[in-house]
Amino acid sequence: MWEGKLSKRALGMKGSEIRRLFRLSMQPGVISFAGGLPDPGSFPREEAASVLSRLLRERGEVLLQYGPARGDEELVEVIRERMGRRGMDVGPREVLVVSGAQQGLDLCAKLFLDPGDVVLVEAPSFIGALGAFRNYQAEMVGVPMEEDGVDLGALERTVEGLLGEGRKPKFFYTIPNFQNPTGTLTSQEKRRGVLELARRYDLLVVEDDAYGELGFGTSDQEVRPIKAMDEEGRVIYLGSFSKIVSPGIRLGWMAGPEELIDRFEMAKQMLDVCPSPLIQAMVVELHRKGFLDEHVLNLREIYRSRRDAMVSSLRRHMPQGVRWTEPLGGFYVWVTIPEGRDALDLFHMAVERKVAFVIGSAFYPDESVRNVFRLSFCHEREEVIEEGIGRLGEATRAFLSG
Ligand SMILES: Cc1ncc(COP(=O)(O)O)c(C=O)c1O
Structure with a gap:
């Protein structure tokens, strides 16, 4: 039927x-060893329970209501502070709270991709991103990974080749910190190289930093996102609370130029109206108490x-x-x-x-x-x-x- x-x-x-x-x-x-599920024993169950019960008692009327589509202002401040510590200076209107980085990937596809459009991805790359781009009928072109990140020479040749065929890629999707699936940490030189290439060929960069805070002894400098070098607003940054709080809360964010974030917000509002005010308030509390750090x-x-x-x-x-x-x-x-x-x-x-x-x-x-x-x-x-x-x-x- x-x-x-x-x-x-x-x-x-x-x-x-x-x-x-x-x-x-x-x-x-x-x-x-198949799933990428975080350790369930580490979920902050006690802290979440006590914060949630207090929030519900004290602010339940607001927190069980619809909230702003763009996300709670206090959470946006928390996100800006956490990004600031990592070298990224973004304004309050340059952040959109989303229900997980996965939703950010879908929104990128929705906003940038018409059927047949070309997206450059690291090869290999995150299955959830490939699926999101495929759902919008994009064509993905893989660029091989090396030990210290994407092969920049191959990236340039691929772009040149595509341009030669009259097919200009829309963006390059990259996971510089502890990539899924290879675990690779992209070197700072390569991050600069990616941004330089993006500038030269007028590409956007979608930077997925889902694992950026989970380094084992790496320095702040080593894990500094590409977004921290982005002076032109060419990088759309995706962050997530899934790996540092829990994936079940479905909370992440996007950061990029204000006009683009406005458009992302319009698209997102028609998907799920707003992120959960209660969950956002919980994360704000966990951060403010110093618990999250x-x-x-x-x-x-x-x-x-x-x-x-x-x-x-x-x-x-x-x-x-x-x-x-x-x-x-x-x-x-x-x-x-x-x-x-x-x-x-x-x-x-x-x-x-x-x-x-x-x-x-x-x-x-x-x-x-x-x-x-x-x-x-x-x-x-x-x-x-x-x-x-x-x-x-x-x-x-x-x-x-x-
Ligand atoms: C690289 C990468 N990006 C995004 C996600 C999805 O994150 P979220 O739970 O915030 O949607 C994952 C989850 O495994 C991931 O590995």
């Missing part, structure tokens, strides 16, 4: 193979120790010929198996041995690279990580010798 009525846009939306694989990885007894320090320790457990287990258990990244922050390790092998085949052998990961091809716009996969160290405790990587090492040895 409804099939013939779907829009072309809806017909282009496809459920990914990843979802099917995720189901396999959720069988009982399987240790899963302390909490971030604890999270860094939790995830650093899990990263250590994963990396040292990989060293112990992985056979020759397998390489992986050793990230300085964030949630992910990226593993490369020998050329010509398909991580999907290894995935099935791993699941038989009750351990799972996400195959890497899903993170490429054209799914072309097959010998890679992503491991998340964020969700499991150290002993489970060690056990899981032991199983994965066994599966990989059997796979490579088969």
